[in-house]
Amino acid sequence: MISVQHLTKQYGKFTAVNDVSFDVKQGEVFAFLGPNGSGKTTTLKSIVGLCLPTHGTILVNNLDVRKRSKEAKNLISYLPQRVIFPETLTAREVVRFYGSLRNISRSAADEALANAGFNGFSDKPVNEFSGGMIQRLGMTVISLPDSPILLLDEPTANLDPQGVKQFRDFILQQKEKGKTIIFSTHLLAEAEQLADRVAIFVSGKLGALESIDDLRTTFLKTGTIEDLYLHYVGSSHYEK
């Protein structure tokens, strides 16, 4: 479904992503782990065509993201790390607008909003929403088109425990529908609980690419996923 080959992204002399390659199968839930600045966001943004790779190719359903961006993006719903909506718009206007860009009817957008529990808040401006509600609105926007691929950049970063639980339910629901999901996170338990495979990014490189099942039968027998993470990332990274 998604093939990233030799992805390299440089900002001037700084290499944010360094020769990263991996494939994600259809219906797979894939987690990106790694410290801040390790290349997770850049990789996600490259897949959705927001970042232009310095080298390498990215195929989404065999479509080159660079050459056939619109067709590729039609298959993807992306939730940025910090989702923001124009403050003066209401939740209904936001969802209807993003729906309209994918030819989704207003009634379908309204239905999605109601299903997401926005009753009573649908016609309130976004500036009256809490951080968690904005994140939930973001999730409503990305689930609206029923795209086969979901890319989520640290989706639980601004959520309270209840929001985190709702997110987990959302992912499991999408997984049941057979969606291909890539998400980045710092919550190792979240990756262990939701993902089929994890990729650990260290200084722009792929430090490890393991399936959760393999990890459970090998490394996790003796340690935790935190131990595995620190094994690859190394405490020296934090000491720097």
Added chain:
Amino acid sequence: MNTMNLLLITRIARQELLVNIRNKWTIIFAVVFGVLIVGISYIGIVAEGFSGMQNFTRTSASMLNLVLYIVPLVSLIMGTLSFTGDRGTTELLFSQPVFRAEVLLGKVLGLFFSLSLSMIIGFVVAGGIISSVTGGEGLLQYAMFVILSLLLALVFLVVAVLISTTNNRTSRSFGISLFAWFFFVLFYDLIVLGVSLLFKGQTANIILFLSLFGNPVDMVRVASLIILDNVTIFGAAGAALLRFLGGSGLSITLLTGSLLLWIGIPLVIARRMLNKQDI
């Protein structure tokens, strides 16, 4: 083949318009612009000792300076604000199945419509008051002057878009936009006059003539004065200018065409820049 979808551009434009007409700064601009436009006609009368309102051509000439100062500034600020906005909004929008050029055009159109709406309300209210006192004489010239003012707004919106797409940092984009305003509204004529002093006769005249096309503010000023039959305020230079440009009709066409180039060229460059950069 990357064929742009007009429907998507319209939807993005409508959204941008909605966001901007609810923006307090757009509302403040509309009120201030309207009050100044109406106020200018009264002040003009008092200054010239008339009783009652000035007619449309006199009012338009008085409004010209206000338009030439305020419209570029507001357009640059609104354009920069919109195109250097929150990263979260931008990322979500550009990750949708739309071409970057569609987002660019949609946002420019939406911004332009919101700015136009603010200006047209002021112009219409002022026009209504003037025509109720002095009748419809000069109404056509007034309408053409309004169109030129809107073109000026679009030129500087596009300039702001170009500045914002070539600079990653918001503060830097604002700084350059302010410099652009100072340059085109205040410094440009000074520089041109200084340069022309270094030459004599025909060469100086050619420099002055060509310099006109390097500054949209000057183009709108000259075109407005020609429309309002006020080019005589340039004296002999005005007559020479009209002769040089080939009469009023041709002059207006040439100046309007050049303004359209001032819209098209920065837009094409901004599109190329946007296609080559990370969001």
